[in-house]
Amino acid sequence: MNKPRIGVFVCHCGTNIAATVDVDKVKEYAKTLENVVVSKDYKYMCSDAGANLIKESIKKYKLTGVVVACCSPRMHEHTFQRVSSDGGLNPYTVEIANIREQCSWVHDDIKESTDKAIKLVEAAVAKARLLQPLIVSSIKVIPNALVIGGGIAGIQTALEIAENGHKVYLVEKTPTLGGRMAQLDKTFPTLDCASCILTPKMMEAANHPNIELLTYSEIEDIEGSIGNFTVRIRKKARYVDADRCKGCGDCAENCRLKDRIIDEFNLSLNKRSAIYLPFPQAIPLTYTIDPNHCLMITTGRCGKSPLCVEACDADAIDFNQKDEIITINVGAIIIATGFNLLDPSMIPEYGYTRSPNIITTLEMERLINSAGPTRGEIQLLDTKEKPKSITYILCVGSRDETVCSWCCRIGCMTALKHLYLIREKLPDVEINLCYIDIRSYGKGYEEFYRTARNLNVNLFRGRPSEVKPTKNGIIISVFDTITNKLFEIDTDMVVLVPAVTPREDSLELARKLKVSLSSDGFYLEAHPKLKPMDTATGGIFLAGFCQGAKDIQDTVAQASGAASRALTILSKKELEAEAYIAEVDEELCSGCSICISVCPYQAIDIITEDDKKHAKVNEALCMGCGACTAACPSGAIQQRGFKDKEIISMIEVLSK
């Protein structure tokens, strides 16, 4: 075996390193180390000139390994691996010594920093001597995508990917596409009708040849990794044949439980039948039977016979339908599952449960909507009369350390939008708004705020401590910090703008997908500034509100971005598998399976070879997390690029 020939390249990084570390001294010291055949320095090693320096040195000195003393490997390890590869060296024989973030940037003393940099380089050389070239296998990429969630985020993502020629499975939990946007009346700041701009996109998604719509379906489980996921999906039984149902509605008209079941789409403001369409523009236009309430399904009989079956001309009702589990294979997954609103009953001082006329913004949105439970009439919930005074309270549960610390981002604009729409419908009603700040930050938002302010509305800068429903109306005390006066507002109707929360099932889905949640419970992005749609898990991306509060335009923008990220994978036939994966020394392995129990990717199996049981790593699935290496009691499983003896050689240098 030939002796290692290591090249050391020390970067100045302008003055970032050179101001604190004596680069020249480091370069000279490196020359004295065993097996180092060349040591050079340069102002910007990551530049073209620096790259050429490395490439030429590899050829000239016949290097077998390269050490670059520079910035963090997170910055440029990839760069120098590529440069070395161009120079003819296996990229995995490159070792980075971080003498910037871990040295020059955190110390002041030049002598101590230089001594530390020298030690770091010496340790890196010790490891580089032992590094083996790695041949990376490739994974075949399945060119299909899975989008979880059929709201505007999911629809946008699916359309982008489909337009690029790839097949998309669009899975939605409820019976229809549309999500939260379908519940809105108008959107800010243009006051476009939400349905009018949403339904064409829903239609496009439903009719696109590359999109397979799986509504009323849920994810059962997911296996695999980037480029190659296997997903099992449960298609829940609607008890209605989708091919026969014309969406005429005769069944719902005749249902024995008509107007008896709380309608979730209208937020319990009205009631529906057991067989239902969530809203008239639902896609697919197929009725669904609610298995929790339908008499036939829950008790086995519905009078003498089910009235829906009698009423249906298309003979579409089928009580023999069962849930179906299908398995699909995809190369990338995008999570677009949306959000929930905080239930204000957990803040008792706002009286949400004590009066029917204290409602949330989404409930008011349904009242304003002409297709809603009151046909667009804004009326008191109990007496059905027109209110004389309506008061909005912003930040109910938001920006509150005891409830939700984050800003909901859409509350201010939603409330202002409502002010405008209410003024249109009720020219004389008194409108009050209690706020902490008005956050109208987006394009056209500040102009919209000014318009709303001029609609003869009363804005109080203060947070009411209590909303008291009395016999004579609802009383709110609020201290206005602008006029420094205490006001008592006597109002008929109160609209609470609640905090936004992640969906209750987000933790369960996160576990299935092996993605993380941030501290607020929304899905965690890989980097909040530079990678807002990636997750830390390869091949899984985020789009829309499920990653964090945002309005519709930001959702659409992020959805297109997530699609683009997914296409980066899907457009390739093959992907390089992870290089730094685990490998098993079969001689040392006893087959104890501890590694299998800690592997998050199910990448290890026990196989029997020559009558001996031992572990074997599936190179396509292993993500190089290192958990097995840490857990193995005998050291039989090691991680390429981070073998015990390589790390120990570094420790020996550093502890000298």
Place this chain on the structure above:
Amino acid sequence: MNKKTIELAFYPGCIIQTEQYSYELSLRSVLPVLDVKLIDIEGFSCCGEPLKSVNRMITLVLSARNLAIAESKNLDIFTPCPICNLALTECKKILDNDEKMKDKINKFLAEEKLTYNGTNKIISILELLHDIISLDSIKRHVKKPLELKAAVHYGCHSIRPSEIGRFDDSEEPKKIEEILKVLGVETPWYPEKLDCCGGLLNMNLPETALTKTGEKLRSIEEQGFDLMIDICPWCHRQFDGKQKKAGETVAYNLNLPVVYLTQLFGLAFDIPWEKLGFNLNLSPVDTLLEGR
């Protein structure tokens, strides 16, 4: 099922011994029925709360010495007054978490040969009735369920500040309602339930204090309640003792019986009303005593 008698040091504070004696009378009549023995200890002084905004050190020393006295007799200390309870609880929280302060205070207490170690508990009336004695025990002693509709008043010191742990939740307290349910009393919610009595404004803003008292009483009367229940002697002074003056301040003829929770207990347990201090109430309680 033999229940052990609970022994507690009785800490009456200032006004329960004099002006609000009806509270003490009702406690001494009712608690023995529920197997609670009140032990009187000599040497208790003011809890220190009135001096809090003037001199915090004196407040802490006063609170600590009372706690230390009960501690020296190996007894938990029962504080019927929520204001005393707040003073002692705050003191305990500070001394138990700040060694230096505890040593400082103990230096003062040493002059009386007392030491504060923090080993005894401070028990409030609601904790005693609801958690320690328990609703089941109370139910067993109810001879005559009272068919009344009562407006429950918690006051402020019994439920705030929530961070240091009070008798009940500060936004949705429920314990008095749960206790009264066992006595057969209806306790519907009313919008002014958590409104302050105004009592502590008596010194500087007496008219404001009476306005707050009067408005709350008027609203309760208008909503058709039979009576109001309170657990704090300062609140009781406002609603019961100053009802007439409050009525004059808000220009309304107030006529609402206001009784202590334990006084009502006495009626349900069929204890003679003379033993419950009803003769000391200034609000019109005769309607409650008809036929007794």
